[in-house]
Amino acid sequence: MVHEILLPGRIVYGLGAFSQVGTYAAGLGRKALIVSDPIMEKIGHVETCRIHLQQAGIPSAVYTGVATEPTDRHLQEVLEVCRAEQCDVLIAVGGGSCIDAAKAAAVMMTNSGDISDYVGGSKAFAHRPLPLIAVPTTAGTGSEVTKVTVIINTSTNVKMMIAQPELLPQVAIVDALLCMSCPASVIASSGIDALCHAIEAYWSKKANPMTDGWALQAIDLLIKHLPICYTKKGETEDFAQIALGSMLAGAAFSNASVTLVHGMSRPLGALFHVPHGISNAMLLPAVLEFTAEYAEERVAAIGRIMRPDLAAEGSKRLVLAVIEEVKSLCRLLKIPNLHGWGLDKEQFSSAIPKMAADAIASGSPGNHPRPVTAEVIEALYRTCYAYQIE
Structure with a gap:
């Protein structure tokens, strides 16, 4: 290619x-x-x-x-x-x-x-x-x-x-x-956005060897330094590392594209004004579970970065470790589900068909490793509304 x-x-x-x-x-x-x-x-x-x-x-x-x-x-x-x-x-x-x-x-x-x-x-x-x-x-x-x-x-x-x-x-x-003057909430929302960029770029159908390297390095930097910066215990070098991770993740997704998380996230922001990074974080764990079987080796490679102590384990164990690590990060960053954010269930439900159609129209879900339809996306929105990361 x-x-x-x-x-x-x-x-x-x-x-x-x-x-x-x-x-x-x-x-x-x-x-x-x-x-x-x-x-x-x-x-x-x-x-x-x-x-x-x-x-x-x-x-x-x-x-x-x-x-x-x-x-x-x-x-x-x-x-x-x-x-x-x-x-x-x-x-x-x-x-x-x-x-x-x-x-x-x-x-x-x-x-x-x-x-x-x-x-x-x-x-x-x-x-x-x-x-x-x-x-x-x-x-x-x-x-x-x-x-x-x-x-x-x-x-x-x-x-x-x-x-x-x-x-x-x-x-x-x-x-x-x-970046060092950012409040913790901004560090959380922007940092999880960067992590989504890197994960999506890595499993995207348009990924290539150069974007793979950028994406994996970004994941490594962000998973190590984002929690430290969020808790305000980070030194200047920690902020330098998440700035670098964000830039690398941006380069990766700009050249390999984002996928389903961003496709679903944009309509949430447009209709309900949920900050972009937060809406990504609300969707990421459920989309990870939905995707894992179809991108097992790629998610396992991410697992070797997130949990180097499990590097010798099989791919299925590593996939579970990635889901666990992402949920743990969301808990640390105080990411709620859509219900916890305060979205009215009736209004949210009535908007689901439009959000699913807008997500498909954006083109991003077409790059996802697991095929999706508007009906599948509608079901994922319903799952995400009350999804528990505990």
């Missing part, structure tokens, strides 16, 4: 790397638009970015309206500011929501139509985007190294996933120091 690997033009990784944002921006444009959120503005990351840009001789404008997962309305607002301020380079400072909004804006600044026109590859971007520098402040989405953006269509309540090479940032700057 022939595989294509796509990554940002440049990845800058290490403690203190954020200080170089001005240098890279100066090589890409004359005026920057910083796309961020109110929290990043409050804790000072936006002002720090402006100072770094100023020191490099780059003036900047700021948009900090991405207070939720990005919607088509956020995108329109970013575009309006970018045009009004005549910016020619974008800098995303924040979590995956900020980066996804900036990706969509960078490409729609130079291409016609609506972002919805490009869902599912139905239309290719005809022109190169404005340059984008992605600076993640969470260790989770991996969006800084992916060709993917996810934007909520507020008219249809669908999370639109667009995956095209033009969405890759020109520069990814990964500085774990920016």
Whole structure:
């Protein structure tokens, strides 16, 4: 088989790397638009970015309206500011929501139509985007190294996933120091999102030897260091390791795709506003059990990483160990089931057919190692509603 690997033009990784944002921006444009959120503005990351840009001789404008997962309305607002301020380079400072909004804006600044026109590859971007520098402040989405953006269509309540090479940032700057101020809840949701990326990329039908290596290394880093960072007992090096794990997981799934967990997770976020990482975590244990028989050797390989003390055991024992370890991690991170999150059972049940249809339409379940139908997904949603991880 022939595989294509796509990554940002440049990845800058290490403690203190954020200080170089001005240098890279100066090589890409004359005026920057910083796309961020109110929290990043409050804790000072936006002002720090402006100072770094100023020191490099780059003036900047700021948009900090991405207070939720990005919607088509956020995108329109970013575009309006970018045009009004005549910016020619974008800098995303924040979590995956900020980066996804900036990706969509960078490409729609130079291409016609609506972002919805490009869902599912139905239309290719005809022109190169404005340059984008992605600076993640969470260790989770991996969006800084992916060709993917996810934007909520507020008219249809669908999370639109667009995956095209033009969405890759020109520069990814990964500085774990920016992640250390995250509250425990964000560390949990973003970290479990990264773990899902790695697991799904590894068992995806589109996996290849390069993505396999990235995915397995990401699993190793995340399973070791995420619990330490969550309990706030981690040192700087622990945060550096989960930042690296998140980036590797992002590179893996961007090139091998996600599967059923993400396919089911997006409709939950769009309809019930469950944070993306949390919805993934609510689904992962049940989907693991559903999948194990059809990807036994792959799940067993994950088991040798999660439980090296069981490396000599057979694949069935290792599969059980993976399920046990994921459940244990979810308990530590205080992940509830859908009922525990507070979703009304009647409203949830009535939404299941739409969520299953939207999951299938996203294309992600088609990459899953076990064949699925809308009816199968509907049953899994019902299982997940009151699923117990004890």
